[in-house]
Amino acid sequence: MPVRIPINLPAAQTLLKENIFVMPIDRAIHQDIRPLRILFLNLMPTKIITETQFARVLGNTPLQIELNLMSVSSHIPANTPREHMLAFYHSFAEVKHELFDGMIITGAPVEQIPFEQVDYWDELCEIMEWSKSHVYSTLHVCWGAQAALYYHYDVPKISLREKLFGVFEHKVVHKGSILFRGCDDTFVIPHSRHTTFAWDAVANIPGLKILAESERAGIYAVSTDG
Numbered sequence: 001m002p003v004r005i006p007i008n009l010p011a012a013q014t015l016l017k018e019n020i021f022v023m024p025i026d027r028a029i030h031q032d033i034r035p036l037r038i039l040f041l042n043l044m045p046t047k048i049i050t051e052t053q054f055a056r057v058l059g060n061t062p063l064q065i066e067l068n069l070m071s072v073s074s075h076i077p078a079n080t081p082r083e084h085m086l087a088f089y090h091s092f093a094e095v096k097h098e099l100f101d102g103m104i105i106t107g108a109p110v111e112q113i114p115f116e117q118v119d120y121w122d123e124l125c126e127i128m129e130w131s132k133s134h135v136y137s138t139l140h141v142c143w144g145a146q147a148a149l150y151y152h153y154d155v156p157k158i159s160l161r162e163k164l165f166g167v168f169e170h171k172v173v174h175k176g177s178i179l180f181r182g183c184d185d186t187f188v189i190p191h192s193r194h195t196t197f198a199w200d201a202v203a204n205i206p207g208l209k210i211l212a213e214s215e216r217a218g219i220y221a222v223s224t225d226g
Contacts, residue, residue, distance in 0.1 A: 006087075006088060008087075009051065009088055010048050010051070010052070010084075011048065011051045011052040011055045011056075012055075014052050035063070035064040035065055035066040036063050036064070036065050036066065036101045036102065037066045037068065037098075037099075037100045037101050037102075038058065038065055038066065038067050038068065038100065038101065038102045038103065038104065039068050039070055039095065039100045039102070039103040039104070039135065040054060040067055040068065040069050040070060040103070040104050040106075041070045041071070041072075041103065041104065041105045041106065041127065041144075042069060042070070042071060042089075042106055043071075043072070043105070043106045043107065043108035043120075043124075043143075043144065044106050044107065044108060044109075045077060045078065045079040045080070045108075045109060046079055046080075047071075047077060047079070047080040047084070047085075048080060048084065050106060051069065054067075054104060054106075055067060068090060068095065068100070069088050069089045069090065070089060070090050070091070070092065070095060071085060071089045071090075071091070072092070072120040072123045072124065072127075073091045073092065073093070073123065074119055074120040074122070074123045075119050075120040092123065092126070092127055092130075096130055096134070098134070099134050099135075100134065100135045100136070101135075101136050101137070102135065102136060102137050102138065102139065103131055103135045103137075103138045103139070104138075104139045104141065105124075105127075105128075105138065105139070105140045105141065105144035105147070105148070106141050106142065106144055107141050107142025107143040107144050107145075108142075108143045108144070109143075110143060111143050111146065111157070111193060111194055111195045112159070112194050112195065115147060115150055115151075115157075124147060124151075125151055128147070128148060128151050128152065142193075145222070146195065146197065149197060149202065149222070153202075153205050153208070155197050155198075155201045155202060155205070156197065156201070157195040157196065157197050158195060158196050158197055158198060159194060159195055160193075160194055160195060160196055163192070163193070163194050164191050164192070164193050164194075164196070164217060165191065165192050166190070166191060167188050167189070167190045167191075168188065168189060168190075168191060168214045168216045168217040169186055169187075169188055169214060169215075169216075170186065170187055170188070170189050170212050170213060170214040170217070170220050171185060171186050171212065171213065171214070172184075172185055172186075172187075172211065172212050173210055173211065173212060173213055174209050174210065174211045174212075174223075177209070177211045177221075177223060179211060179221060179223065180211060180212060180221075187212075189214075189217070189220060191217050196218050197218075197219070199213075199218060199219060202219055202222055207224055207225045208222055208223070208224060208225075209222065209223050209224070209225065210222055211223055
């Protein structure tokens with residue numbers, strides 16, 4: 001099934017060339033199908049590249065996905081044309097009255113900055129709090145996951161003595177997770193980061209489940225019970 005995005009979004013042309021089914025919004029509204037509404041908070045500086053990467057994955061599903069792009073208002077992106085932001089992105093103020101089936105919060109190149117010193121931290125905290133009542137399920141990726149653990153569970157990040165860089169073997173430790181359904185028991189994942197968090201700080205929190213981890217790279221994926 002298709003991913004619903006504006007047909008003039010740069011990602012749409014890229015996906016069409018890859019033979020991924022993209023449905024223009026004006027065509028989708030004539031179908032009697034309620035799509036899954038996904039809010040995509042893009043914190044990456046290379047927004048067009050990131051949009052395409054995630055739309056490619058979301059398009060590989062039997063469900064019809066409506067992708068709504070959002071950016072923070074407290075930070076002006078320097079690497080994305082202003083015209084692109086105005087044409088395709090919403091502010092939090094524009095969507096906070098709506099309900100969504102899911103939300104994705106991306107990473108951001110700010111991992112070595114204390115959370116409270118990130119210029120959009122207060123706005124991100126407001127969005128994460130809002131998501132509790134307006135989003136059914138949220139996926140936090142990379143630094144976005146660190147931000148969620150810190151905001152929701154007070155888990156601090158820890159600076160590594162040297163950068164963790166390489167491809168490491170991981171294992172699935174929670175076999176019942178739908179996120180790893182069909183995945184091999186062991187798999188390899190690349191890492192490139194300067195920070196981490198303590199295993200005990202996550203493992204000892206009631207309501208959190210460690211889904212996959214690595215002896216060398218640490219925890220890879222965590223979910224709530226809900």
